[in-house]
Structure formats: C-alpha cells, structure tokens
Amino acid sequence: MSSETDQTPQQFLIQVTNRQQSYQCIEGESLLKGMELENAHCIEVGCRGGGCGMCKIRILEGRFNSKRMSKAHISDTELAEGFALACRVYPCGDMQIESDHFEIKSAAEK
Amino acid sequence: MKKGVMRPGHIQIRVLDMDEALGHYRDLLGLIEVHKDSEGRVYLKGWTEVDKFSVVLREADEPGMDFVGYKVLNNEVLDQLHKELIEFGCKVEEIPAGELDGCGRRIRFDSPTGHMFEIYAEKEQTGKWGVSKVNPEAFPMDLKGMKATRFDHCLLYGPNIAGTIDLFCNVLGFDLAEQVVDDEGTRLAGFLTASMKAHDVAFIEHPEPGKFHHSSYILETWEDVLRAADLISITDTSLDIGPTRHGLTHGKTIYFFDPSGNRTEVFCGGDYHYPDHEPVTWLAKDLGKAIFYHDRQLNERFLSALT
Numbered sequence A: 001m002s003s004e005t006d007q008t009p010q011q012f013l014i015q016v017t018n019r020q021q022s023y024q025c026i027e028g029e030s031l032l033k034g035m036e037l038e039n040a041h042c043i044e045v046g047c048r049g050g051g052c053g054m055c056k057i058r059i060l061e062g063r064f065n066s067k068r069m070s071k072a073h074i075s076d077t078e079l080a081e082g083f084a085l086a087c088r089v090y091p092c093g094d095m096q097i098e099s100d101h102f103e104i105k106s107a108a109e110k
Numbered sequence B: 001m002k003k004g005v006m007r008p009g010h011i012q013i014r015v016l017d018m019d020e021a022l023g024h025y026r027d028l029l030g031l032i033e034v035h036k037d038s039e040g041r042v043y044l045k046g047w048t049e050v051d052k053f054s055v056v057l058r059e060a061d062e063p064g065m066d067f068v069g070y071k072v073l074n075n076e077v078l079d080q081l082h083k084e085l086i087e088f089g090c091k092v093e094e095i096p097a098g099e100l101d102g103c104g105r106r107i108r109f110d111s112p113t114g115h116m117f118e119i120y121a122e123k124e125q126t127g128k129w130g131v132s133k134v135n136p137e138a139f140p141m142d143l144k145g146m147k148a149t150r151f152d153h154c155l156l157y158g159p160n161i162a163g164t165i166d167l168f169c170n171v172l173g174f175d176l177a178e179q180v181v182d183d184e185g186t187r188l189a190g191f192l193t194a195s196m197k198a199h200d201v202a203f204i205e206h207p208e209p210g211k212f213h214h215s216s217y218i219l220e221t222w223e224d225v226l227r228a229a230d231l232i233s234i235t236d237t238s239l240d241i242g243p244t245r246h247g248l249t250h251g252k253t254i255y256f257f258d259p260s261g262n263r264t265e266v267f268c269g270g271d272y273h274y275p276d277h278e279p280v281t282w283l284a285k286d287l288g289k290a291i292f293y294h295d296r297q298l299n300e301r302f303l304s305a306l307t
C-alpha cells in the first residue's frame, strides 16, 4: 500500500497572484504544462519550449528547477529579478507567481 | 521578372539544445543528418533534395533564425545581384566559400524587416538521399518520422514588409503570388515566389524586427499530414494548430514547435503561380479564414509566438 502512495506524484499549489487564480501542478511537469493539464487558464501558452516568451512570469516565492530560456525574453538581469518562462520552470514545492509579463517589442525598443 | 534566383537553399536555425533539436528535426520530422562542422553546427536535408544540406542547426542562447539562403543559377547571376543589392541600399557582406562546409561563396544582406538573407551559386551536390541517380526507386526504405521530403519555405515577421517585398521583387526577381490587404489597401502579408510554388518565402507585418514564424517542409499527401499529427501526439510534441487548410495558398497543413520554441510546419498541396498571374488577394477582415480555412478564427498564439 505505502509503496503505491509513494509513487503517486506530488502536487504543488501554484498561486497566480495577478489573476487571483491557482492550480495544482504535478511534480515533474513545467508550470505551463501543469496548468494545461489542469485545464486552468492563467498563463498564456505559446511555443512551450522557452523560445517565444508568451508564458513570461515573475516568480514571487517558491523553489524550482529550470531549463535554458531564450535570452531574448529573459536577460541575465531579469533572471536575477525573478523573471522566467513558465514552460521552462519545474516547481519543487508550492509557488507564488505573477503571469502576463510578455510584451512585443517594437523596433525602437530593441 | 525572373532574375536567376532558383529556390530556397538553406536556413540556419538557432536552438537551445542540440540533442533535443535533433530529436525534432531528424527523428520526428525525418530530415537526414548529413554533417557536423567544427563549430558544432549540424547540417540536415530532406531526402529528395539534391544539394548536400538545407537546414543548419546552431546551438545558441536565443532561438530563432540566423539567415535564409537562396540558390541562384550561376556566378554571373551572383555577381550581378551582388551589385544590385548594394545599389538597393542593403548592408552586404561577402562570406567566403567553406564557411558553411560544402557551400560556395555567399552574399549576405540585410532587409527592411530586419532579417538576414543570402544568395549563393554553388553547393556540393550529393544527389537525392537513399536512392540511386539512375532508375531511382520511389523512396528510400529507411526514412524516419514524418519523412519530410524537402525544406520548402519560411514565414518571417517584421516591420516594413513593403520594403522587404520591394527588395525581393525588384532586386531578386520574386513575384507576389498572394497577399492580405486591409480596408485602406495596406498590405499586411505578402507571399512571394521565385518558382511555380505559391510561396518560396512569406512576410507578415509586425512591430518587432527580424522575427521567425516558421520553417516549412513539404509532404506528399493529406494522409501524410494526418500521420504527422499522429506522430506529434505519439511523441507529445508541442502542437500549435492543425491538421487544417490555409485559405492563403490553400495548402493543407499542421504546425508544431521544436523543443526550443521555433515553429515547424509540414504541409502538402496548394496553389501554383505563373508570372502572368495576378496576386491572389485576401481581405484583412477575413484574416481568420485566410489563415485557418476551417476554424475561420485566428488564435493569439499564431500571431504572437515567434522566435
């Protein structure tokens, strides 16, 4: 019995403060995939590969691992400030995040 | 008017992780891995392509497209177009033969939309992969995944597509085959061809320069596109949209993403173009149908997810 419960993946509570929404993210899934699996809609879904920036968030609290993200969307400074791409962030516990940080840059801002 | 540009010859795509990218372009899409150079770039091609390679993957911090190259008829054409590109006002750079292994001298130039392009006349010709030059069989037996037959075109987003379309039509001799215009008559999208295909390259107006929407690979049949959809599910690959049909070009298509977020298309069929054809026009108010003929509705992702 106990070995079975051990195998059930853990769920983490993800609070998306700007949207006043939350969802449960399965251990081992990215924040974005976890949200999609729950049919929650609180982070924009784009490429799911760390390239397009549509899922850009700011992490307010919580531990996580991450995969390489496009520097075009997350500069080193932004990384230090807690910005990240939700499709590349794998929570290790409950998290608090802010979504909707994607913006299209025009030529002048580049 | 034709000026000696033959076809899209290569595209260099930036990826965040080379091994993951090969899982996509080689194992899922079914391109043939032909070479790895001293910089670690990996060269691939569709099995029907006669030149040595058409897709080059480069590992980098920022996914997207480095450049697209077009093959021209010969060195005289190359020299002539080189001159005309300078006259047009492009920033032009000559890349020596061998900078890409197996490729001759390239003329690289920038464009009003912020994309880098090149033309070249020579590339090592290794022939179609897996079939003999004489009495070729229908296809090689050991193709993988979607069995993509060739790199076909790409779609690029940037500001001032009028300028880049001017460059492609008036300097490089492409024709405008299809377009989207708004109520004021402003062109929001242009599909350009150097051949009989409905497009060899396409542009969509967008504020940020130099953006990459997708690279596209041609399959033979609608059945193949449906099988590609199955493979996308089997491999749990990030799907964008499809299988569906475009209004523009009428191609039957599916869009999905590589593991670094670059969009890929596989498609079959579509319109043809002769030099005396008027451009096919779609109205911006019907953009949903122009892009996704069945849904008749655009999704935000198609417009905003770019690398």
Ligand code: FES
Residues within 6 Å of the ligand: A032, A044, A045, A046, A047, A048, A049, A050, A051, A052, A053, A054, A055, A056, A085, A086, A087, A088, B261, B305
């Ligand atoms: S969805 Fe494109 S970067 Fe996350």
Ligand SMILES: [Fe+2]
Residues within 6 Å of the ligand: B153, B154, B155, B214, B216, B265
């Ligand atoms: Fe396309």
